[in-house]
Amino acid sequence: MPAPSEGIDIAQSILQRLRAGWTSKNSLLCVGLDPVRERLPAAFRSGPDGFRDFCCAIVDATAGEACAFKPQAAHFAAVGAEDQLAEVIAYIHARHPDVPVILDAKRGDIGATAEFYAIEAFQRYGADIVTVNPYLGPESLEPFLAFPDRGVAILCRTSNPGNAWIQCHPEDDPVFLRVARSVAEWNERGNLMLVAGATYPEDMARIRSVAPTVPLLVPGIGAQGGDLRAVLEAGLDARGQGLLISASRSILYAGAGEDFASAAQEAAVKLRDSISRCARDLLRRSA
Amino acid sequence: MPAPSEGIDIAQSILQRLRAGWTSKNSLLCVGLDPVRERLPAAFRSGPDGFRDFCCAIVDATAGEACAFKPQAAHFAAVGAEDQLAEVIAYIHARHPDVPVILDAKRGDIGATAEFYAIEAFQRYGADIVTVNPYLGPESLEPFLAFPDRGVAILCRTSNPGNAWIQCHPEDDPVFLRVARSVAEWNERGNLMLVAGATYPEDMARIRSVAPTVPLLVPGIGAQGGDLRAVLEAGLDARGQGLLISASRSILYAGAGEDFASAAQEAAVKLRDSISRCARDLLRRSA
Numbered sequence: 394m395p396a397p398s399e400g401i402d403i404a405q406s407i408l409q410r411l412r413a414g415w416t417s418k419n420s421l422l423c424v425g426l427d428p429v430r431e432r433l434p435a436a437f438r439s440g441p442d443g444f445r446d447f448c449c450a451i452v453d454a455t456a457g458e459a460c461a462f463k464p465q466a467a468h469f470a471a472v473g474a475e476d477q478l479a480e481v482i483a484y485i486h487a488r489h490p491d492v493p494v495i496l497d498a499k500r501g502d503i504g505a506t507a508e509f510y511a512i513e514a515f516q517r518y519g520a521d522i523v524t525v526n527p528y529l530g531p532e533s534l535e536p537f538l539a540f541p542d543r544g545v546a547i548l549c550r551t552s553n554p555g556n557a558w559i560q561c562h563p564e565d566d567p568v569f570l571r572v573a574r575s576v577a578e579w580n581e582r583g584n585l586m587l588v589a590g591a592t593y594p595e596d597m598a599r600i601r602s603v604a605p606t607v608p609l610l611v612p613g614i615g616a617q618g619g620d621l622r623a624v625l626e627a628g629l630d631a632r633g634q635g636l637l638i639s640a641s642r643s644i645l646y647a648g649a650g651e652d653f654a655s656a657a658q659e660a661a662v663k664l665r666d667s668i669s670r671c672a673r674d675l676l677r678r679s680a
Numbered sequence: 681m682p683a684p685s686e687g688i689d690i691a692q693s694i695l696q697r698l699r700a701g702w703t704s705k706n707s708l709l710c711v712g713l714d715p716v717r718e719r720l721p722a723a724f725r726s727g728p729d730g731f732r733d734f735c736c737a738i739v740d741a742t743a744g745e746a747c748a749f750k751p752q753a754a755h756f757a758a759v760g761a762e763d764q765l766a767e768v769i770a771y772i773h774a775r776h777p778d779v780p781v782i783l784d785a786k787r788g789d790i791g792a793t794a795e796f797y798a799i800e801a802f803q804r805y806g807a808d809i810v811t812v813n814p815y816l817g818p819e820s821l822e823p824f825l826a827f828p829d830r831g832v833a834i835l836c837r838t839s840n841p842g843n844a845w846i847q848c849h850p851e852d853d854p855v856f857l858r859v860a861r862s863v864a865e866w867n868e869r870g871n872l873m874l875v876a877g878a879t880y881p882e883d884m885a886r887i888r889s890v891a892p893t894v895p896l897l898v899p900g901i902g903a904q905g906g907d908l909r910a911v912l913e914a915g916l917d918a919r920g921q922g923l924l925i926s927a928s929r930s931i932l933y934a935g936a937g938e939d940f941a942s943a944a945q946e947a948a949v950k951l952r953d954s955i956s957r958c959a960r961d962l963l964r965r966s967a
Contacts, residue, residue: 429792467789467796473804475762499789501813502754503840505716509754517760526788528815528835530842548815553790555817562858563850571849 407521407544408583410493411608414460415634421672422665423495423610424455425641426464426481430472432646434653441474447653448481451645454654456489458661461522461637463610466498482519493521495546495610495637501526507536515540522546524588524610527572528559534579544584549573549600552590552613561596570599577604586610589628591619591638598627608635615643625672633676640664694808694831695870697780698895701747702921708959709952710782710897711742712928713751713768717759719933721940728761734940735768738932741941743776745948748809748924750897753785769806780808782833782897782924788813794823802827809833811875811897814859815846821866831871836860836887839877839900848883857886864891873897876915878906878925885914895922901951902930912959920963927951 414420428437428444437443452462462485469478482494496518500510507529514523514537522544525537537545550560550569560569576585587604589597591613600609609628613619621638628636643664648656701707715724715731724730739749749772756765769781783805787797794816801810801824809831812824824832837847837856847856863872874891876884878900887896896915900906908925915923930951935943 427793465793467787467793467800470762471796471799471804473762475757475760499787499813500754501788501815502786503838506714506752506754509758512758513754517758526786526813526815528788528813528843528846529838530840530845530847532840532842551790551816553817553819555819556815558817558858558862559815559846559855560817562855563853566850568846568849568855571845575845 406542407493408608410491410521411460411637412634413491414493418458418460418665419669420458420460420665421634421636421638421668422458422661423461423463423637423639424451424459424644424661425497425639426451426462427468427641427645429468432642432649434650441469441472441477444469444472444474445477445480445484449484450654451657452481452485452489454658455644455661456485456492458658458665459492461493461495463495463497463639463641465641466496479518486519493544494519495522495524495544496520497524499524499526499548501529501533503529503532507533508539511536511540515543522586524548531575531579538579538584541582541584544586546586546588546610547572547576549576549587550589550593550596552592552617552619554592569596570603573600573607574603577607580604580607586637588612590617591621591624592617594620594623594627597624601628601630606630606635608637610637610639612639614638615640621667622671622675625668625675629672629675633672638668693829694780695895697778697808698747698924699921700778701780705745705747705952706956707745707747707952708921708923708925708955709745709948710748710750710924710926711738711746711931711948712784712899712926713738713749714755714928714932716755719929719936721937728756728759728764731756731759731761732764732767732771736771737941738944739768739772739776741945742931742948743772743779745945745952746779748780748782750782750784750926750928752928753783766805773806780831781806782809782811782831783807784811786811786813786835788816788820790816790819794820795826798823798827802830809873811835818862818866825866825871828869828871831873833873833875833897834859834863836863836874837876837880837883839879839904839906841879856883857890860887860894861890864894867891867894873924875899877904878908878911879904881907881910881914884911888915888917893917893922895924897924897926899926901925902927908954909958909962912955912962916959916962920959925955
């Protein structure tokens with residue numbers, strides 16, 4: 394088992410890199426990389442390499458607006474494009490080293506198996522941060538935390554309605570709040586995050602109240618109908634930052650022809666700007 | 681998106697194939713395929729192909745004793761051996777078509793992403809059954825259920841102590857029982873299973889009482905210390921079957937030299953026989 398890289402508080406660098414993006418780019422926008430063959434411009438449909446080339450083009454087009462990139466593992470795995478996923482992440486590190494990469498894999502297991510998932514995410518793919526599922530308990534998170542220079546984003550309250558079945562059970566002490574409280578407690582090194590869907594801003598506010606400094610990764614704006622203003626009211630931290638608002642399809646497929654990259658950039662600029670305007674407006678009112 | 685294969689109640693065949701193994705082989709033993717480079721006989725350590733060749737040798741050595749095989753995804757993913765994982769599964773289908781393959785991947789996501797995970801498990805890897813994590817709710821299971829000829833094993837009460845944090849919360853109506861009750865309700869086609877760790881036989885008995893006919897995939901015998909007799913008392917269904925008791929390391933690494941395959945077979949025979957003897961004994965007493 395390869396040893397996790399030695400780190401003298403390098404973990405901090407994940408948060409520092411996120412803060413740098415939030416501040417210097419004025420961006421809370423996380424660009425999701427979810428390639429779907431039928432939605433790609435024709436030139437990229439020939440095979441796994443098309444996935445890579447499309448994603449790299451999107452990366453170059455939107456790096457100026459992104460506080461993070463979030464490739465989604467299943468989209469690559471379904472077509473056997475694991476090598477191309479690794480190449481996309483290596484490309485981001487080489488060309489845009491300031492932008493952290495979140496591998497959205499939602500892994501969750503225990504013992505040696507969880508160690509192998511951590512190796513998959515951090516060594517094989519070179520991700521900075523990986524999303525994980527907490528259902529198997531703290532043991533399932535530890536092997537990821539053993540990499541001191543990497544981050545872990547733990548599913549808390551996801552964006553889909555059916556998750557209430559487990560995440561909101563029982564009403565008076567819901568699982569998602571247990572997760573949020575524990576993660577806030579465990580976050581001594583500042584390298585943990587929580588996944589909190591844009592579709593439940595009231596629950597996001599409850600998460601923010603028990604985890605005031607933990608960055609929140611927020612899916613569900615756009616296609617899933619989350620309300621941007623409500624998300625910012627609920628989720629901004631005391632610095633007016635602390636959110637990674639994720640958008641994928643609305644950016645990746647903003648244009649379907651040869652203009653896809655410039656259309657993606659335009660969509661990213663527009664969304665980044667709406668987010669910042671709305672956040673500024675809220676901060677002004679609350680000042 | 682490729683359409684799930686058409687099935688006139690083919691789902692039933694998963695259960696039928698399991699029952700055939702339980703009956704004709706008198707076996708409740710599921711052989712886990714968890715290759716770890718350092719533990720392999722020297723001849724298999726050179727690279728991903730060694731993983732494949734080792735697993736295929738184990739498969740041939742133990743197919744007569746196994747009611748199912750369970751390759752574990754992370755072990756292959758950590759070393760970039762996805763193609764070899766697919767080859768191992770194809771090998772099992774070709775040589776031992778009576779033995780169902782459970783891909784232990786514990787995936788869990790929603791919408792298009794969950795569909796891609798289902799495609800990964802069932803089409804890319806050709807698994808008969810896949811393990812999934814229920815934390816994201818019923819939506820995360822549906823795309824897997826859309827494959828009518830395949831099975832899904834849903835994490836319920838896993839074998840590690842820390843899972844109580846979520847799975848046993850709250851005490852009077854724990855998440856794991858909610859999962860068990862729902863899965864029993866959803867199991868109209870007979871293609872669902874539950875994962876219930878050997879380390880909590882009392883909870884396994886509660887699962888069995890709310891899900892009397894759902895097969896249980898049982899990790900935690902052996903290395904994790906689960907007690908075989910307690911598991912059988914808690915988990916056998918009314919036919920004296922309904923369990924897939926999983927063992928990996930105790931079989932895979934029973935021998936470390938050139939005799940690894942015969943040592944694995946011997947270990948599998950021994951465990952299969954202990955299980956059957958113990959089950960027969962229990963059934964005799966309760967008759």
